[in-house]
Amino acid sequence: MSANVLLREPAGPGEPVRPAxxxxxxxxNEELAAEFAKILAGAWLDAxxxxxxxxxxxxxxxxQYVIAHVLVRRVLALETGVPESxxxxxxSTRGRPFFRRPPEGMLRGGHKLDFNLSHTHGHNLLGxxxxxxxxxxVERLDRGARGLNTIVDTFAPQEQNWVAQAPPGRPRDRRVLxxxxxxxxxxxxxGLGLGLPFDSFAFELAEDNGVLGFQPPxxxxxxxxxxxxxxxxxxxxxxxxxxxxxxxxxxxxxxxHHGFPWSRGVPQLIALPEPARILV
Numbered sequence: 160m161s162a163n164v165l166l167r168e169p170a171g172p173g174e175p176v177r178p179a180x181x182x183x184x185x186x187x188n189e190e191l192a193a194e195f196a197k198i199l200a201g202a203w204l205d206a207x208x209x210x211x212x213x214x215x216x217x218x219x220x221x222x223q224y225v226i227a228h229v230l231v232r233r234v235l236a237l238e239t240g241v242p243e244s245x246x247x248x249x250x251s252t253r254g255r256p257f258f259r260r261p262p263e264g265m266l267r268g269g270h271k272l273d274f275n276l277s278h279t280h281g282h283n284l285l286g287x288x289x290x291x292x293x294x295x296x297v298e299r300l301d302r303g304a305r306g307l308n309t310i311v312d313t314f315a316p317q318e319q320n321w322v323a324q325a326p327p328g329r330p331r332d333r334r335v336l337x338x339x340x341x342x343x344x345x346x347x348x349x350g351l352g353l354g355l356p357f358d359s360f361a362f363e364l365a366e367d368n369g370v371l372g373f374q375p376p377x378x379x380x381x382x383x384x385x386x387x388x389x390x391x392x393x394x395x396x397x398x399x400x401x402x403x404x405x406x407x408x409x410x411x412x413x414x415x416h417h418g419f420p421w422s423r424g425v426p427q428l429i430a431l432p433e434p435a436r437i438l439v
Contacts, residue, residue, distance in 0.1 A: 199229045232244075240267035284393070284399055293402070315358045341388055343400070381404060
């Protein structure tokens with residue numbers, strides 16, 4: 160990746176230059192027909208992506224993978240001007256994907272871009288930021304209690320206690336998945352994934368929505384000042400979380416786009432919360 164440069168959107172005549180906002184795309188599998196998705200995959204995905212898609216045993220899993228990855232390439236094309244089939248995506252040793260900037264520089268938008276993808280059972284979430292890092296996660300609340308007890312066991316003690324205070328069933332499941340999506344988003348933004356123990360950091364959450372406090376892990380140099388966390392429910396029974404760093408003076412706004420991005424539709428604007436209070 161290139162040097163840390165704050166990328167800015169063009170301003171109109173006489174307007175001050177504005178930092179680029181955080182952007183989010185939410186797309187369901189139903190918004191792109193399987194036959195059409197297969198055509199796009201053949202035209203846009205690179206050889207490793209196509210090979211991986213063919214390894215899935217079940218067609219629904221293959222379709223999920225294809226939708227998510229053609230979504231990534233379409234958004235990258237809109238944001239950078241690099242054609243979908245020409246985008247080079249590489250992965251870190253921990254599996255985190257990155258967009259490789261062309262030698263001649265991006266055709267649209269500057270020098271740096273970070274993105275993060277999450278998908279679950281027919282729902283896809285893609286986050287993008289023009290500076291620093293972003294992490295996103297999405298989960299379906301109607302998954303039932305499958306594996307939730309195991310998930311809770313990975314949380315910090317104070318989080319386990321907070322979950323246990325909720326009545327069994329849907330209220331407790333919601334608390335579990337709110338914490339899980341936030342932890343996933345943060346660890347993915349750090350580029351560590353499940354390599355970061357989930358009991359090494361903790362969240363204090365409001366009753367319905369919102370992060371009241373954050374206890375960063377010892378190895379987070381940024382955790383004491385700049386992380387912002389946002390909880391969303393982009394569709395009924397679908398919980399999502401975003402973890403992102405925004406520079407001081409940057410607009411505290413997120414653009415939420417719905418549907419497959421054939422064009423630059425008008426997004427929903429959502430205020431980003433202030434950096435979370437640090438727990439001690």
